[in-house]
Amino acid sequence: MNDDHDSSLPEGFDLRALSAFVDGELPPVEHAAIEAQLPQEPQAVARVAAWRAQKAALRALCGAPQRNEHNEHDERSGSVGQSAADEPAFIVVRRPTPWWQRVGLAACWLAAGAGLALALGPLAPRLTGGAWNGLGGSQPPSFAERADVAYAVYTPERRHPVEVAANEEEHLISWLSKRLNRPLSVPSLQEYGYSLVGGRLLPGEAGPAAQFMYENASGARLTLYITGISRDETAFRLFRDGNRRTFYWISDRMGYALSGPIAEGKLRSIAIDVCSALGGKPEDWQ
Template sequence: MTLPPDEHELHAWMDGEADEATAERVERYLKDNPQAAAQVAGWQADAQQLRQAISRHSLTLDRPHPQYLRRRVRQQRLRQLATACMLVLATSAGGFAGWQLKESQVIASPQPMEDAVQAYKIFDNQTQTPMDMVASQHAELSSWVARYFINGNPPPNLEQFGFRLVGARLMATAQGPAALIMYQDPQGTRVGWYIRPLDPVKLPHGERRADDVMAQYWSDQHYNYALVTPVNSSGVSGLRKAVALATS
């Protein structure tokens, strides 16, 4: 007996990522099952709506390929499960040091975007804390961010300020995934761009100092953002002014 294709195989077929045998089996199944064919057509319509939603935003980088949007749908359940598991590990391991930020620390802090500050401090290191994704092209990294933050702004291009991309790190919050994008100048100074869900609160434009770093933060209709820079670096003053003007 031949089993019908599961949801992952159907989405892989929609993305053109199924092998030849799977593609033939899916096509036969859809031909013989009008109800399943209608469901797949609905998924295709949803993907089109997602593309239209993203096209309404003024992206400064290349737009994500449509296959990333469809792939995001079928990865969502896996990410939600992974997020839940990571949060359990983070709260149960008192001395755990690594890429997962402790959610209890974030909730306990009254300061805005404290998770962005802590993420920057953890990953402002060139050897002990490698990135999940190493990228030198903005279009490549923009597509990576779009997988997890639909309708979110892509990472900014900071080359005019002397900062080139280093890579990205994905982390978890109780409200969903967050990400830190790291940049570095020729002197080794690093700055971080951070994106996280709006919950628990949408932030006004603002800034604050935390020890030896400054966090400039703002929000749009979908996410909270922050740019974290070292306080005592003269090479970031122009960048800070540009961010303040662009987000006020």
């Protein structure tokens, strides 16, 4: 058997505890203890980052859905999930499929996908409430993709999710308004159970961008991304990436994007209220 202790890790850490920390398998008290100790141990931080990157790559490779932090907390508390004993302890190695079989299979899937697109294309606006631009539609603008990436990067942060916290809201709005060269305001989402966490400055496509973050009582987060854009149009569309959804719109040469993993209908309702609060005209989308 291999020793659980790794000589490359500092005293007080072992592979088993660190691995359980990454997998969300520790009780809350032990998880919090390791999380508090990590910032003082660069080697352990590097090991955790490497394992998390490896897990993310494996999920992407296998097409597995990403787990949100609320589920991971449930797993640590023992209400959801599997134990380490439930994980497979072996690897199945299969004989590679000949290239000509792979090419034929790919051609079949391509033909099936094209047929499905033709069959469902006319129904897409009805199924998505008019928020989907169709399989043949244009790609989402870069600011919507940037908003989605910013959501994925910053919402998992527990200790440093924002640069300026909500208790300095006046300073936050003044600072970001100055950087974007436009008066900004922070819409309230209390009606939907979300409170402001704070905000940060981000690089946009052609200048600065602002991100405001909200959180509800269960820890779920939404972000509002705002940036200047070069064109002006009336647009309101939906962009999806995994379990994340982003409703984005353009108004008065400003791009807005509301991102989160909540139900599409609820996110749309919040986006409409946010647009109205920011001086937009959501009635143009109906």
